[in-house]
Amino acid sequence: MKSTVVGIFIFFTAVSLHLSGCGGTCTVSDNLSCRWMSSGKTVLSADVQDSVFRSPDGGVIAAENGPDGDCLVFSVPANGLEAGSAVEFDLTLSCIPESMLTLEYHDGDGWTRFGSFRCGEEYVTSLHTFRLGEDIAEDSLRIRCTAGQDVDFIFPDTGYVAANVSGLGTNVPQDTLKMLVLGNSFTYFYGSTLMLKELAWKEGHFLDISANLKGGQTFGDHLLLELSRKAIADGGYDIALIQDQSQNPARYAENQDIYRQVLEDCVSLAGQIRSHSPGCRIIMDRTWSYPGLDCGGFGDYDVFDRLLAEGTGLMALAAGTETAPVGEAFSLCRDMYPETGLYFPDEKHPSAEGAYLKACVEYLTIFGDNICPETPDFGIPAAEAATLRSIAKRAVSVEKATE
Numbered sequence: 294m295k296s297t298v299v300g301i302f303i304f305f306t307a308v309s310l311h312l313s314g315c316g317g318t319c320t321v322s323d324n325l326s327c328r329w330m331s332s333g334k335t336v337l338s339a340d341v342q343d344s345v346f347r348s349p350d351g352g353v354i355a356a357e358n359g360p361d362g363d364c365l366v367f368s369v370p371a372n373g374l375e376a377g378s379a380v381e382f383d384l385t386l387s388c389i390p391e392s393m394l395t396l397e398y399h400d401g402d403g404w405t406r407f408g409s410f411r412c413g414e415e416y417v418t419s420l421h422t423f424r425l426g427e428d429i430a431e432d433s434l435r436i437r438c439t440a441g442q443d444v445d446f447i448f449p450d451t452g453y454v455a456a457n458v459s460g461l462g463t464n465v466p467q468d469t470l471k472m473l474v475l476g477n478s479f480t481y482f483y484g485s486t487l488m489l490k491e492l493a494w495k496e497g498h499f500l501d502i503s504a505n506l507k508g509g510q511t512f513g514d515h516l517l518l519e520l521s522r523k524a525i526a527d528g529g530y531d532i533a534l535i536q537d538q539s540q541n542p543a544r545y546a547e548n549q550d551i552y553r554q555v556l557e558d559c560v561s562l563a564g565q566i567r568s569h570s571p572g573c574r575i576i577m578d579r580t581w582s583y584p585g586l587d588c589g590g591f592g593d594y595d596v597f598d599r600l601l602a603e604g605t606g607l608m609a610l611a612a613g614t615e616t617a618p619v620g621e622a623f624s625l626c627r628d629m630y631p632e633t634g635l636y637f638p639d640e641k642h643p644s645a646e647g648a649y650l651k652a653c654v655e656y657l658t659i660f661g662d663n664i665c666p667e668t669p670d671f672g673i674p675a676a677e678a679a680t681l682r683s684i685a686k687r688a689v690s691v692e693k694a695t696e
Contacts, residue, residue: 325460371434401430454484483648528569542604581623585640653685
């Protein structure tokens with residue numbers, strides 16, 4: 294069976310990659326930071342030797358029939374990686390049939406296992422941080438995801454970060470917090486959760502994140518989703534970051550009788566999280582207004598923002614959660630820097646800049662301290678990233694002042 298590819302990947306990096314594969318090489322780079330973004334569902338039937346899928350910009354995913362079943366191999370520049378360096382590897386995919394997938398990296402001599410996760414027909418977002426036991430002797434760092442049988446790997450639709458590899462340096466974080474993230478496409482577009490994890494690491498905090506992110510999901514949906522239920526039941530979380538469907542809080546504020554279920558689902562979800570994680574700090578994102586669909590059906594930014602703030606506040610009060618003022622940050626940015634593109638072309642979902650702003654607000658809500666200029670900017674121009682951080686700080690300061 295030959296590989297079937299539908300759609301493309303967009304590969305964001307400052308360096309070029311050339312022909313790769315399970316034994317391929319890449320050009321040398323001073324930085325290890327590569328992201329494969331999906332833009333259309335991609336099915337990669339990985340049972341043919343050296344089946345290679347390439348993006349227009351040169352990013353490579355190689356499918357190989359490995360010794361223990363099919364595997365995907367990601368090859369990225371890795372100049373000067375030394376023993377003790379931490380590497381972030383994130384992956385979102387599904388596979389048929391359901392399999393236990395093993396994650397390994399190649400140190401030049403052989404493959405070293407650093408993680409595993411179960412994957413089936415539902416998309417799984419798997420975030421892993423590992424340290425290199427030895428210097429990487431090659432010009433490229435190769436990471437492979439291996440199944441114990443022949444499978445079809447399926448990358449998701451538009452907006453997901455299909456895969457992310459980032460070098461985190463040799464620092465040891467000062468603390469570790471176990472974190473649950475439940476959200477939808479407003480969370481997964483451009484990978485705000487991945488950005489949050491890297492921001493926290495650079496500031497000295499390790500967020501050990503379990504996430505279930507699926508488009509269009511409400512709090513009520515997450516109460517029923519198998520992967521969300523399993524993640525909640527795992528328990529022991531210090532922090533939970535939850536986000537409802539983008540219009541739900543505004544709908545509830547507009548008509549509390551018709552949309553009472555929105556409030557009840559929020560209270561139930563928070564209760565389920567606390568039943569498995571007593572003392573967990575639960576933070577609910579207050580999402581943003583957007584121009585698409587006639588401002589979500591509410592006519593203009595101001596009405597939409599007001600209803601989102603009111604509805605989220607009522608839900609947080611009833612459920613005993615905190616709020617992260619992401620919507621306030623979007624509003625401030627639109628007013629102060631209207632030239633900043635916060636939205637995806639659909640005028641609803643976040644752009645890379647919007648996802649970064651969201652992650653900064655969440656970081657400041659969780660930790661309260663400033664974000665230093667040396668933190669990663671994920672390809673956003675340095676001056677613009679600094680502006681977005683300042684807006685996030687202002688939004689969180691306003692939120693705390695009104696508590």
